[in-house]
Amino acid sequence: MAGAFPLLLVLLFTFVESRQLVKRDLEATATLALNQAESVADHAWSMLKALQPLQGKSCDDISDELQRLNARFAYFRAIGLTNGKTIYCSSLSAYASRNISDIIMMPLPAKLPPAWSLSIDQIKDVEVSPTLIFIRTPSNGWGTFGLIDAQYLVDFMNAVSKLRGFQLSITLGDGDTIQASHTTAAHTNEGWLSVAEYHTSSELFPIAVTVTAPATEMGKAWQLAFLTFLPLALGLSALFMFATYYWRKRKLSFRDELRRGIANNEFSVYYQPVYGVDAQCCTGAEALLRWRRSDGHWIRPDVFIAAAEAENMIIPLTQHLLRLVENDVTSWSVPPDFHLGLNVSAEHLQDSGFISDIRRFAAKVAAHRFLITLELTERSLISEGEEVARRLQQLRQEGIHIAIDDFGTGHCSLSYLQSFPLDYLKIDQGFVRTISPQGEETPILDAIISLAHRLKLQIVAEGVETEQQLRYLTQHNVGYIQGFLYARPMDNENFTVWKHYHGKRPLDTHRHVAREEEDDDE
Numbered sequence: 130m131a132g133a134f135p136l137l138l139v140l141l142f143t144f145v146e147s148r149q150l151v152k153r154d155l156e157a158t159a160t161l162a163l164n165q166a167e168s169v170a171d172h173a174w175s176m177l178k179a180l181q182p183l184q185g186k187s188c189d190d191i192s193d194e195l196q197r198l199n200a201r202f203a204y205f206r207a208i209g210l211t212n213g214k215t216i217y218c219s220s221l222s223a224y225a226s227r228n229i230s231d232i233i234m235m236p237l238p239a240k241l242p243p244a245w246s247l248s249i250d251q252i253k254d255v256e257v258s259p260t261l262i263f264i265r266t267p268s269n270g271w272g273t274f275g276l277i278d279a280q281y282l283v284d285f286m287n288a289v290s291k292l293r294g295f296q297l298s299i300t301l302g303d304g305d306t307i308q309a310s311h312t313t314a315a316h317t318n319e320g321w322l323s324v325a326e327y328h329t330s331s332e333l334f335p336i337a338v339t340v341t342a343p344a345t346e347m348g349k350a351w352q353l354a355f356l357t358f359l360p361l362a363l364g365l366s367a368l369f370m371f372a373t374y375y376w377r378k379r380k381l382s383f384r385d386e387l388r389r390g391i392a393n394n395e396f397s398v399y400y401q402p403v404y405g406v407d408a409q410c411c412t413g414a415e416a417l418l419r420w421r422r423s424d425g426h427w428i429r430p431d432v433f434i435a436a437a438e439a440e441n442m443i444i445p446l447t448q449h450l451l452r453l454v455e456n457d458v459t460s461w462s463v464p465p466d467f468h469l470g471l472n473v474s475a476e477h478l479q480d481s482g483f484i485s486d487i488r489r490f491a492a493k494v495a496a497h498r499f500l501i502t503l504e505l506t507e508r509s510l511i512s513e514g515e516e517v518a519r520r521l522q523q524l525r526q527e528g529i530h531i532a533i534d535d536f537g538t539g540h541c542s543l544s545y546l547q548s549f550p551l552d553y554l555k556i557d558q559g560f561v562r563t564i565s566p567q568g569e570e571t572p573i574l575d576a577i578i579s580l581a582h583r584l585k586l587q588i589v590a591e592g593v594e595t596e597q598q599l600r601y602l603t604q605h606n607v608g609y610i611q612g613f614l615y616a617r618p619m620d621n622e623n624f625t626v627w628k629h630y631h632g633k634r635p636l637d638t639h640r641h642v643a644r645e646e647e648d649d650d651e
């Protein structure tokens with residue numbers, strides 16, 4: 130695909146370009162033909178002007194002058210003088226005393242305009258080439274005329290037709306269309322390739338020119354343009370192919386790295402305590418995954434979680450997390466109903482194995498009688514809502530709790546709050562941060578809190594970092610506090626120790642004691 134893309138692009142580009150090219154060629158050819166025809170007309174009218182002083186004179190007196198003038202331009206078939214619509218004197222004696230319409234074998238307009246010209250396919254006595262006739266009839270009845278052999282133009286058209294396959298036609302006045310003598314069959318479209326046509330007309334004389342190029346001409350131009358750009362297209366193809374290959378390899382290798390990370394036990398779980406305001410002690414903890422590469426380099430959870438989600442690796446990774454937690458908690462001693470928060474991604478929720486994964490985990494840690502809380506984001510509830518609601522309902526009947534994580538950041542409608550079985554709402558740190566020491570208003574936070582109360586959901590405030598935030602939240606009946614103020618996420622060992630010393634203390638006292646310890650240190 131990556132290789133074909135630049136080729137297709139160049140194919141398209143050269144197609145458009147070749148159409149333009151053929152159009153420009155047609156334009157140039159038409160302009161050239163028009164110039165030729167204009168020059169012929171210009172000569173003709175000059176000749177007629179030169180004949181003007183001879184008007185009305187006796188034919189015998191002027192016949193020498195006529196011959197002399199006629200010889201001046203090779204392509205005059207005949208020149209002469211008219212009286213009304215009759216030729217009364219002509220350089221070609223055969224035309225003398227004959228009606229003009231008789232010679233051109235078509236009727237003249239009822240009233241001849243002062244200057245009149247016409248292209249004629251066939252005139253009397255001349256069977257080979259078309260003719261152009263020019264007539265000047267001033268109002269006094271006397272006039273001048275010139276008949277021009279159009280072979281000169283036909284030769285030009287023949288040359289163009291032979292060289293490029295273009296079909297040229299020239300029309301003078303309302304006359305016949307003059308074309309190359311050996312015209313090929315009319316041009317027709319050939320599939321994608323269409324006949325190109327161009328019209329132009331003179332601003333000085335009533336001359337119209339049409340040029341058409343056969344479809345094959347466009348094909349040829351296209352081929353030529355494509356061959357010109359082919360090296361570039363091939364270069365781009367190679368570059369694209371290399372870039373895609375590299376990208377895919379990186380993608381693959383990241384997936385491999387995640388797999389390797391799991392196999393090499395590079396992942397571990399940190400636990401962040403959650404403070405229960407009513408119970409005045411640590412009532413639970415959230416399990417947070419950590420990845421420390423074998424080279425000692427830590428990878429941020431939001432980075433590898435997002436990557437695992439993008440690479441379809443989040444399910445195996447969560448299954449791994451569940452195994453790690455199962456191991457960790459074997460050494461825990463916690464009261465019944467200690468909350469254990471687990472983050473679950475949208476993809477896992479939609480997976481058919483989701484329920485069995487959670488059930489298996491619940492069975493493994495059953496001895497601790499945890500209150501397992503699944504932390505879901507708003508986004509994960511929206512897609513395939515009904516099936517997800519059914520699964521959550523089922524797990525809930527088995528004693529598992531459901532929390533909405535990062536509430537208010539999912540950019541989605543709140544309607545799901547009514548259709549899903551929920552227990553907790555976790556207020557995102559972003560809203561907690563709006564509580565400022567200056568005591569400014571926090572309308573959104575207040576709305577979220579009152580919404581949760583009205584929906585009878587328990588509230589966990591995330592990212593609580595200051596005493597002010599704690600005070601504000603407890604004053605507003607927020608039941609659970611999570612954040613650096615209370616405790617940071619800790620590895621299993623540190624968490625066990627922390628829980629032993631601090632887990633049962635109220636938050637104020639805990640802060641107090643912590644401060645006392647700091648004072649002691651000083």
Ligand code: C2E
Nearest residue numbers: 417418430431434450472473474592593594611612613618
């Ligand atoms: P989260 O679920 O919102 O987790 C809370 C995050 O806030 C954690 O970041 C935690 O360290 C951090 N945090 C807690 N208290 C404070 C505080 O007072 N101040 C500040 N600034 N931050 C605080 P962490 O561990 O980096 O996790 C980031 C995110 O990665 C998590 O956000 C969660 O969405 C995801 N994540 C982590 N572990 C897992 C997992 O096992 N499964 C899934 N699906 N996602 C996970």
Ligand code: CA
Nearest residue numbers: 415472504534
């Ligand atoms: Ca969470």
Ligand code: CA
Nearest residue numbers: 534535555591
């Ligand atoms: Ca959160």
